[in-house]
Amino acid sequence: MxxxxxxxxxxxxxxxxxxxxxxxxxxxxxxxxxxxxxxxxxxxxxxxxxxxxxxxxxxxxxxSLFKLDIGFTAPEFVGLRNYSIIFQQLAFINDSDFWVSMINIIKFVIVVVIGQTALALVLALLLQALIPRLRGIFRTIFYLPAVTSSVAVSLIFLWFYTPQGVINYLLSLLHIPGPHWLEDPSFALPAIMLLNIWTTAATFMLYFLAALQDLPLDLYEAARVDGAGRFHLFTDITIPLLRPAIFLVVALGTIATFQMFDQAKFMTDGGPLRATLSPVLEIYNTAFRDNHFGLAAAMSVLLFIIIFIVALIQRRLIDVNN
Incomplete structure (x- = not known):
């Protein structure tokens, strides 16, 4: 072959x-x-x-495993005694500054996170509706509170909240008696909540604005052809597509608000009657006022664990949603 x-x-x-x-x-x-x-x-x-x-x-x-008061006695290893002291205070929770501060911060987190998320979304929607030239101008204006020192903003709001301040003056024009915002336990924490919402919403506005600019326009055009109005476009398309951004904003906002310190320290120092006492401020007082650094460290570890658990839960919710 x-x-x-x-x-x-x-x-x-x-x-x-x-x-x-x-x-x-x-x-x-x-x-x-x-x-x-x-x-x-x-x-x-x-x-x-x-x-x-x-x-x-x-x-x-x-x-946190030591008894430490700097400048007085040598550090003494006490194991988990500092944690035991904190948990024993749960039996008399109203007498414990730390657990009162935890109750305060839970209220603070719930109100502020909802408020700043809603306000940030509204501001982003307003900016998205503007022409590009005006969008840049108003974005800068809205973002100014976020880049201003928190101490400076707190001092400005201290003047706003005085009995003769701007807020009570505006209320007097409506014949509404203005309260003593920072001297009344019923109004002190809500006053700081409003301040925190106003200063943090601008940062999260940028997250929503970036997410809005990535939304597919063909979905809106198809929905308009089917006769959908603005309300249905918002509830049926915008909100579902923004869900990952919403969960991200909520997660970051929760972590940040749990660590609230500046406003409570400079505006009320935790008062009146511990109404604005936050965990970070209580940790600061325990360490630098009472000179119990070991106990303050144990409080810090517990706060870290709480924030970590909350962040894990939120992360899990984000993954499930995605």
Whole structure:
């Protein structure tokens, strides 16, 4: 039987077959270089994270196991006694500053997170409806409270909330007697809630504005063809598509509001009658006023655990929604 001639492979074919291999090698080397460069750029951040977050966290946990009053006695290892003291106070919760502060912060978180999320969404919708030229101007105006020092904003609102301040003056024009905002336990915490909502909504407005700009316009056009009005467009399309952004804003807002300190410290110092006492302020007072650093560290660890659990639950809800 005559042997068949071997297939002739042209030089161009060989070059074409060889190119992908060289391309893959080049791509692999390029990716390794990019990865190495990325890690080099991240190194300063990772070092700072290691020193100022991870190390400090473990140091705080270790400190909570000691009885420590700086400048008076040597540190004494007490194990879990500081935690035992905190949990024993649950039996007399109204007499415990820490647990009263936890009740205050739960109220604060619920109201502020709902308020700032709603206000941020409204502001984002208003900006989205404006022409691009005006959108940039008003975005800057709305964002000013977020970039202003919280202490400066607190001082401004201190003047607003005085009996002769702007708010009570506006109420007097409507023949409504203005309350003593920061001196009445019934109004002090709501007053700080309003301040916090006003200063934080602008930051979350940017999250919603970015999400709104990514919404597919063809869905709205199809819904309008089917006769849907603005209300149904908002409830049936906008809100469902914004759900991931809403959950993100709620999660970030919850973590931030649990750590409220500046406003309570500079406006009321936790008063009147502990109405505005927050956990972070109580931790500060326990450490630097009462000189019980070990007990303050134990409070910090408990607050961290609570925030961590809440964040995990919210993360789980976000994953389920997605």
């Amino acid at each position: 005559a042997s068949q001639p071997a297939p002739i492979v042209s030089t161009s074919t060989q070059e074409m077959q060889g190119k992908p291999r060289r391309s893959r090698r080049d791509t692999s080397g390029s990716r390794r270089g990019e990865t190495l460069a990325a890690y080099l750029f991240l190194t300063p951040y990772l070092v700072i994270l290691l020193v100022f977050w991870i190390f400090v966290t473990f140091y705080g946990v270790g400190l």
